[in-house]
């Protein structure tokens with residue numbers, strides 16, 4: 001592939017070509033490889049969590065706007081196959097082109113990206129009109145995932161929709177940055193834990209399967225009562241004792257596994273702390289690394305703007321809620337904890 | 340993770356138990372400790388959904404780890420600062436018992452809670468950016484020396500929030516007392532003494 005040269009900078013390859021005398025000598029320190037936008041990998045973020053209108057779509061579409069405003073090129077992928085509605089958050093009509101074209105007519109993904117009215121921000125609708133989600137073959141799905149990475153964007157943000165179906169969980173696991181949304185209510189926290197455990201189990205299952213140990217994890221989980229395993233942490237603790245190799249694979253799978261928690265629809269000050277509590281439980285009970293990225297308060301005007309087909313962030317730039325969304329976006333960018 | 344210079348590995352580990360970064364301050368350590376003790380010592384929407392998955396014994400172990408980490412960190416900071424930081428430290432449930440009998444959040448209540456949590460005014464000031472002088476005025480209810488009401492309200496609510504008290508209630512309780520005092524002395528204007536100093540400073 002031809003590398004693009006950025007003014008004032010020269011790639012090592014170019015430097016070596018123009019200076020044959022340098023031969024195999026190590027690259028001089030001051031010459032860095034030119035940053036090539038096309039080879040720079042697209043980062044994927046995904047939001048998931050419980051069901052029941054906790055604001056996953058609102059959060060991801062708002063965070064997308066924040067990133068786009070900062071000058072990042074964003075593609076928002078609506079992978080809520082049953083209930084794609086991200087276009088509504090931008091007040092645009094539902095785009096006609098969807099992933100169906102990609103699967104059935106081999107149309108390239110990049111040409112299916114629609115405008116949202118926000119500069120730097122494109123929308124890709126995942127709704128599969130004729131194809132039931134269950135019928136996408138594994139190979140097709142892997143192809144989609146590969147193509148997502150090649151989209152001309154700095155970040156692809158995915159709304160995976162609700163639920164813990166393996167299709168949903170797989171789209172979530174595709175991401176580099178995992179965002180878990182919750183509202184300060186018992187049911188929502190319960191759903192979130194259930195979701196996180198499913199994600200974790202699937203991640204573990206994949207790592208184990210890749211090493212030919214699928215049956216080990218199945219058998220262990222099936223026998224969990226006899227083995228005294230009550231949760232995912234005890235499952236991994238047990239698997240680790242089985243062999244050094246297994247232990248290494250688990251460590252590897254967990255090493256870059258990090259959840260960013262966002263608490264939405266906060267109505268009282270005390271509810272801000274729910275994020276800290278949930279984070280702590282994830283770490284101490286489930287053995288999962290988690291960070292509290294921030295909270296967003298409940299604002300009546302959110303649904304009112306959506307009903308008026310106005311993007312909330314644009315019509316309420318200075319509101320507290322908008323400020324909190326910006327903090328969340330910034331913390332996610334920096335992989336930082338809130339507070 | 341490599342420990343940053345100046346902090347031994349067991350201190351970094353203790354900070355991890357309290358879910359804090361390596362550069363955490365003493366104030367953050369205390370806040371996190373109080374928070375985690377409350378979280379694992381009681382039930383809330385964060386713990387209820389998993390209560391069936393964890394035995395009482397495991398839970399007790401987590402609490403013991405938190406306590407041990409906190410003790411180690413306090414000792415570390417004591418050595419570093421060369422003063423006893425733990426004298427006035429009370430357990431969270433002791434503070435809760437004290438608060439249960441409190442009907443109105445006064446300056447004296449704020450002071451007591453601060454002392455029970457083992458903070459000196461300078462630590463509160465560093466965290467909340469409320470000047471020490473104003474913290475002391477609030478604790479002593481030195482109404483005559485107060486800044487204009489909007490500032491006082493903000494200071495009281497910031498202070499209460501820092502202590503983990505209901506900020507709205509604290510500021511409304513406090514402002515009620517402030518207003519009562521103002522009525523008694525028969526004038527609605529902010530205290531002259533402070534005003535002068537305030538405007539002078541601004542210029």
Ligand SMILES: Nc1ncnc2c1ncn2[C@@H]1O[C@H](COP(=O)(O)OP(=O)(O)OP(=O)(O)O)[C@@H](O)[C@H]1O
Pocket residue numbers: 050051052053054055056057058059080083161162264265266296297298299300301302303304306321
């Ligand atoms: N911070 C907020 N304040 C007020 N209303 C909000 C807030 N966040 C979301 N909402 C409202 O809650 C509703 C559900 O939000 P949203 O569609 O984003 O949830 P969801 O988690 O994507 O739901 P689903 O699981 O059905 O996809 C919307 O009507 C939205 O207007």
Ligand SMILES: [Mg+2]
Pocket residue numbers: 056057058080085159161
């Ligand atoms: Mg949605």
